[in-house]
Amino acid sequence: GQQVMQIPQYQHVQEGEDFTTYCNSSTTLSNIQWYKQRPGGHPVFLIQLVKSGEVKKQKRLTFQFGEAKKNSSLHITATQTTDVGTYFCAGPPRSGNKLVFGAGTILRVKS
Amino acid sequence: EAGVAQSPRYKIIEKRQSVAFWCNPISGHATLYxxxxxLGQGPKLLIQFQNNGVVDDSQLPKDRFSAERLKGVDSTLKIQPAKLEDSAVYLCASSLDTGPHNEQFFGPGTRLTVL
Known part of the structure; x- marks a missing residue:
């Protein structure tokens, strides 16, 4: 079945440093969604990318969808303590509806 | 707009006991998950409903798990009997429709501990 892998599993950065997490799917995706889960909280939708090569920005967050629609990345510029949490990518295969989540990247920020 | 509601928030049971979780989705959302x-993993879909019909239950362990959404609104998920490996957070989510482009809204979850 479809697998979605994320790296790194965990990253600890100094406040103000940049952070990037990468997402790779074993199959071509119809779209990629990113969710953030704060410690003790539930996943909250951040963004969806649909087009091959698409890039979207939300303030300090930049999301990219690969040309082959099998990988994606999330880059945070100048991290803040409010960025702490686990970032999940999730995508349905081109032929299906079910969202398959990656294992997430845990971000910790030292102030 | 009220979010997805779930109860209880926490549940501790012994193995082989039964447990049920309840979810009330966002009003007007046809799809419930x-x-x-x-711990340490991403959410894994157990079952997806469109109104009161099942869209996908391929990863639901049907020998012990069951779920229903009788009137197309609230839903219950039951585990009977529970095993140690069922210890997890059970998240309910809803979306406007069932297509792959729909944003999912998650509830706070029920943390289940099986002893």
């Missing part, structure tokens, strides 16, 4: 999130 139950996910299992084991």
């Amino acid at each position: 139950w996910y299992q999130q084991i």
Whole structure:
């Protein structure tokens, strides 16, 4: 079945440093969604990318969808303590509806 | 707009006991999902409903898990009997429709501990 892998599993950065997490799917995706889960909280939708090569920005967050629609990345510029949490990518295969989540990247920020 | 409601928030049971979780989705959302999130992992879809019909239950362990959404609104997920490996957070989510482009809204989850 479809697998979605994320790296790194965990990253600890100094406040103000940049952070990037990468997402790779074993199959071509119809779209990629990113969710953030704060410690003790539930996943909250951040963004969806649909087009091959698409890039979207939300303030300090930049999301990219690969040309082959099998990988994606999330880059945070100048991290803040409010960025702490686990970032999940999730995508349905081109032929299906079910969202398959990656294992997430845990971000910790030292102030 | 009220979010997805779930209860209880926490539940501790012994193995072989039964447990039920309840979810009330966002008003007007046709699609409801139950996910299992084991510590350190991403959410795994257990079952997806469109109104009161099942869209996908391929990863639901049907020998012990059951779910229903009788009137197309609230839903319950039951585990009978529970095993140690069922310890996880059970997340309910809803979306406007069932297509792959729909944003999912998650509830706070029920943390289940099986002893």
